[in-house]
Amino acid sequence: MNGNPQLGPDGQLRHLLSIEGLPKEILLQILDTARPFVSVTEREVKKVPLLRGKSIFNLFFEPSTRTRTTFEIAAKRLSADVVNLNIATSSQTKGETLLDTVANLSAMHADMFIVRHAQSGAAHLIARHVGEEVHVINAGDGRHAHPTQALLDMFTIREYKGAFTDLRVAIVGDILHSRVARSEIHALTTLGVPEVRVIGPRTLLPARVSQLGVHVYHDMEEGLRDVDVVMMLRLQSERMNGALLPSAEEFFKYYGLTPEKLAHAKPDAIVMHPGPMNRGVEIESSVADGRQSVILPQVTFGIAVRMAVMSIVAGN
Amino acid sequence: MRIEIKNGNLIDPTAGTQTLSSLYVADGRIAALGRAPDGFRADRIIDASGLAVCPGFVDLAAKLREPGFEYKATLESEMQAAVAGGVTSLVCPPDTDPPLDEPGLVEMLKFRARSLNQARVYPLGALTQGLKGERLTEMAELRDAGCVGYGQADMPIMDNQVLSRALQYAATFGFCVWLRPQDATLGRGGVAHEGEVATRLGLPGIPVCAETVALATILILARETSARVHLCRLSSAAGVELVRQAKREGMAITCDVAATHVHLSEMDIGFFDANCNLVPPLRSLRDRDALRAGLADGTIDAICSDHTPVDDDAKQVPFGEAEPGATGLELLLPLTLKWADETRTPLPDALRKITGDPMRVLGLEMRALRPGAIADLCVFDPQNWWQVEPRALLSQGKNTPFLGLELQGRARYTLVDGTVVFGPAV
Numbered sequence: 182m183n184g185n186p187q188l189g190p191d192g193q194l195r196h197l198l199s200i201e202g203l204p205k206e207i208l209l210q211i212l213d214t215a216r217p218f219v220s221v222t223e224r225e226v227k228k229v230p231l232l233r234g235k236s237i238f239n240l241f242f243e244p245s246t247r248t249r250t251t252f253e254i255a256a257k258r259l260s261a262d263v264v265n266l267n268i269a270t271s272s273q274t275k276g277e278t279l280l281d282t283v284a285n286l287s288a289m290h291a292d293m294f295i296v297r298h299a300q301s302g303a304a305h306l307i308a309r310h311v312g313e314e315v316h317v318i319n320a321g322d323g324r325h326a327h328p329t330q331a332l333l334d335m336f337t338i339r340e341y342k343g344a345f346t347d348l349r350v351a352i353v354g355d356i357l358h359s360r361v362a363r364s365e366i367h368a369l370t371t372l373g374v375p376e377v378r379v380i381g382p383r384t385l386l387p388a389r390v391s392q393l394g395v396h397v398y399h400d401m402e403e404g405l406r407d408v409d410v411v412m413m414l415r416l417q418s419e420r421m422n423g424a425l426l427p428s429a430e431e432f433f434k435y436y437g438l439t440p441e442k443l444a445h446a447k448p449d450a451i452v453m454h455p456g457p458m459n460r461g462v463e464i465e466s467s468v469a470d471g472r473q474s475v476i477l478p479q480v481t482f483g484i485a486v487r488m489a490v491m492s493i494v495a496g497n
Numbered sequence: 498m499r500i501e502i503k504n505g506n507l508i509d510p511t512a513g514t515q516t517l518s519s520l521y522v523a524d525g526r527i528a529a530l531g532r533a534p535d536g537f538r539a540d541r542i543i544d545a546s547g548l549a550v551c552p553g554f555v556d557l558a559a560k561l562r563e564p565g566f567e568y569k570a571t572l573e574s575e576m577q578a579a580v581a582g583g584v585t586s587l588v589c590p591p592d593t594d595p596p597l598d599e600p601g602l603v604e605m606l607k608f609r610a611r612s613l614n615q616a617r618v619y620p621l622g623a624l625t626q627g628l629k630g631e632r633l634t635e636m637a638e639l640r641d642a643g644c645v646g647y648g649q650a651d652m653p654i655m656d657n658q659v660l661s662r663a664l665q666y667a668a669t670f671g672f673c674v675w676l677r678p679q680d681a682t683l684g685r686g687g688v689a690h691e692g693e694v695a696t697r698l699g700l701p702g703i704p705v706c707a708e709t710v711a712l713a714t715i716l717i718l719a720r721e722t723s724a725r726v727h728l729c730r731l732s733s734a735a736g737v738e739l740v741r742q743a744k745r746e747g748m749a750i751t752c753d754v755a756a757t758h759v760h761l762s763e764m765d766i767g768f769f770d771a772n773c774n775l776v777p778p779l780r781s782l783r784d785r786d787a788l789r790a791g792l793a794d795g796t797i798d799a800i801c802s803d804h805t806p807v808d809d810d811a812k813q814v815p816f817g818e819a820e821p822g823a824t825g826l827e828l829l830l831p832l833t834l835k836w837a838d839e840t841r842t843p844l845p846d847a848l849r850k851i852t853g854d855p856m857r858v859l860g861l862e863m864r865a866l867r868p869g870a871i872a873d874l875c876v877f878d879p880q881n882w883w884q885v886e887p888r889a890l891l892s893q894g895k896n897t898p899f900l901g902l903e904l905q906g907r908a909r910y911t912l913v914d915g916t917v918v919f920g921p922a923v
Contacts, residue, residue: 186768201697246519250893278810278813278814278815278913279814279815280814288613298815300814300816301698301699301700301769301816301817302698302700302768302769302815302816302817303767303815305769306769306813306814306815306816308812314907322815323647323698323700323815323817324699324701325698325700344530360699363697363699387695387702388691388692388693388695388696388698388702388704389692389693389696390696390697392697393696393697453679477873
């Protein structure tokens with residue numbers, strides 16, 4: 182395999198498929214581009230004409246409300262035309278292949294696809310098969326990557342902590358099934374965070390995870406000690422009772438974020454969550470709504486960061 | 498038909514020799530080496546200058562997809578691919594549709610294959626009816642119909658009591674049972690080796706213990722039942738080590754590895770290359786090196802192609818949804834040569850892994866290069882570089898991780914029973 186499929190011939194970002202393999206400069210370019218868009222979203226007229234006349238297709242093969250909506254808002258604020266397709270309930274069930282669906286939509290002159298799919302690598306597959314002028318943004322593929330989520334998390338961290346190079350960050354929970362965690366790990370290490378920790382029971386940590394450049398903890402209090410940022414992950418309900426975990430209650434007792442556990446982090450540590458939250462499973466309400474929580478700002482920044490990503494891949 | 502193969506490098510893998518000489522074929526057998534027999538007049542002369550001449554290759558695993566999966570490949574296309582790859586004998590697993598669990602199906606396949614006059618086909622019968630792992634097949638009847646062994650292809654037997662009895666029953670008749678060691682549950686849902694790459698790419702993993710747990714079970718039961726077992730497609734260093742120990746104990750086991758796994762590792766998945774979705778999964782570089790060491794010290798008896806034609810549509814999907822497998826018959830020779838080259842294995846020793854050693858696994862007479870031996874031969878150009886691309890392959894399956902790469906070594910002529918079944922027309 183040659184080169185990074187996300188980058189064009191002169192190294193510019195053509196698709197956003199995963200954080201892995203992207204140079205630090207591109208990550209910083211996205212964060213810098215997003216900054217002024219935050220104020221756009223605070224203006225009375227919340228629109229800029231950067232993508233006027235462009236057609237953006239939200240291709241969601243997996244149900245999602247939040248991510249799809251924020252992409253839609255971001256595209257509209259860039260003045261693009263947005264088409265939402267919930268394929269989970271349409272042609273795929275009629276037996277049309279993924280690439281046929283994409284080919285048909287390309288024939289309608291799509292300029293950009295925002296893709297979410299249950300299979301790791303789906304966005305890469307689509308990116309390999311679209312025309313040269315078409316851009317693909319991965320909005321989550323299987324367990325592999327969710328790059329815009331990681332970028333908005335980085336944006337949030339920079340807003341609250343200023344820089345990356347003297348931080349200690351802990352990611353807590355179901356790392357095994359989490360595309361968010363994988364993308365966060367790559368983003369944090371690329372941006373120079375010196376210590377990234379993952380915390381979870383052995384059943385929820387992928388094999389050889391330390392190869393990704395993280396320190397592994399199974400004891401949450403120990404793992405949270407002196408960290409600047411706590412990134413919680415969502416635990417899917419189908420994983421709560423079975424061979425991975427005995428119960429949501431036991432998980433909460435050992436890995437749920439409570440004020441007592443959070444007290445081991447630095448006093449000014451921030452608490453993040455990609456949403457949607459399971460209150461009382463991975464996070465206690467008093468923490469989710471508490472002084473250190475930046476969970477709602479994450480959502481707000483998410484729109485600005487997605488605007489930045491879309492305008493950069495489209496060549497602006 | 499009398500054929501003179503002139504001035505070739507005659508390689509006898511069994512004897513370990515290479516001789517620049519000529520070989521004479523008459524009445525389906527090798528008539529003489531070096532000098533033509535008295536009164537020999539060739540009907541056809543093959544100029545083998547610069548070419549190698551050796552016994553035809555024996556492939557211990559080639560899915561022909563007939564009956565049942567003709568849209569993926571037909572017997573015609575795959576038999577042509579076999580001889581184009583220099584393969585003169587091949588073993589086909591029983592996972593057709595319906596599976597080869599009745600003598601009639603086996604007879605039909607043998608008949609169809611024979612009427613094509615190409616490579617010899619040695620079917621494996623299903624070990625259990627419908628490959629369901631519940632009831633034994635009529636193994637003795639299947640043997641009479643032409644089966645050389647019994648297996649489950651990629652459908653492991655969940656019930657160890659059934660497995661144990663299947664081995665006992667097979668041992669009664671001295672039949673060989675072919676098993677690919679994979680635990681039915683430990684790799685469930687997995688699509689790639691559980692390791693660094695699967696972790697990075699977020700692909701559900703198949704742990705090494707899925708192979709070693711199954712191997713340990715098979716070895717213990719084989720010891721108990723004294724059954725002859727052939728282990729198919731080893732993939733891990735730990736698996737090789739278990740087989741090495743068992744062989745050291747003197748157990749009657751043999752095993753093979755797929756040519757792809759001798760060269761590739763999980764790293765080759767790159768950015769989700771569905772052509773690298775294989776069964777068993779490509780494992781770590783360390784595992785690959787252990788497979789090579791296993792070949793070198795004889796722990797692994799044979800290299801097979803594990804030929805699995807898959808139609809394009811089944812690979813043009815996300816990695817985890819892709820149908821596993823790769824086309825292989827036409828790559829068996831170049832991949833064996835590449836391994837020999839990279840490990841400095843002498844040519845006759847390397848070729849033994851695709852000639853004499855797999856014949857021994859089948860319990861058949863080795864095809865030596867000597868007068869009187871059956872003339873199943875391959876004349877190949879060991880130097881020729883060629884690019885692996887769809888139109889260079891006769892198999893209906895065009896998918897392989899080696900697509901786009903250049904490989905060295907290609908069959909020029911293939912003879913079965915003393916007849917040229919592949920090569921330029923006269």
